[in-house]
Amino acid sequence: MASDVFVARLNSGAPGRRGFLNWLLGAWAAGVAGSILYPVIRYLIPPEIPEASTQSVNAGKASALALNSGRIVPFGSVPAILVRTAAGDYRAFSATCTHLACTVQYRPDLEHIWCACHNGHYDLTGRNIAGPPPRPLEAYQVNVANDELIVSKKP
Numbered sequence: 324m325a326s327d328v329f330v331a332r333l334n335s336g337a338p339g340r341r342g343f344l345n346w347l348l349g350a351w352a353a354g355v356a357g358s359i360l361y362p363v364i365r366y367l368i369p370p371e372i373p374e375a376s377t378q379s380v381n382a383g384k385a386s387a388l389a390l391n392s393g394r395i396v397p398f399g400s401v402p403a404i405l406v407r408t409a410a411g412d413y414r415a416f417s418a419t420c421t422h423l424a425c426t427v428q429y430r431p432d433l434e435h436i437w438c439a440c441h442n443g444h445y446d447l448t449g450r451n452i453a454g455p456p457p458r459p460l461e462a463y464q465v466n467v468a469n470d471e472l473i474v475s476k477k478p
């Protein structure tokens with residue numbers, strides 16, 4: 324009964340209210356359509372991801388890396404592993420395991436690089452020597468200048 328009165332008032336000469344309700348309904352419909360279309364459009368047209376263009380990074384003090392140890396350093400948006408062998412050589416590789424992209428680590432007890440995810444092993448040239456990794460790690464170049472370790476992509 325009360326709703327009939329309300330509808331009758333709406334239909335009979337309250338253009339301000341009707342206009343407001345139409346505007347409210349339109350805004351609601353636009354909001355619903357936007358919340359449905361936005362994720363669909365983002366899925367169909369994903370944002371561009373800048374390719375890792377890093378060619379060289381400063382990996383810190385050479386004197387801070389002990390013999391037979393390693394550390395992970397950021398190489399642009401991806402990790403790299405920097406190793407100082409027991410003989411004192413510096414080596415660097417991509418730290419992304421070639422199996423399923425876990426981050427590898429240095430194992431001083433084994434004196435080589437190891438992936439904890441599925442027990443993958445790499446020697447100190449980056450070659451995959453045991454476990455599931457199908458390919459070697461990408462090797463980087465290491466230069467020491469004024470006690471700073473510079474890790475670079477190989478030309």
Ligand code: FES
Binds near residue numbers: 422424439454455
């Ligand atoms: S992700 Fe490294 S061994 Fe599987």
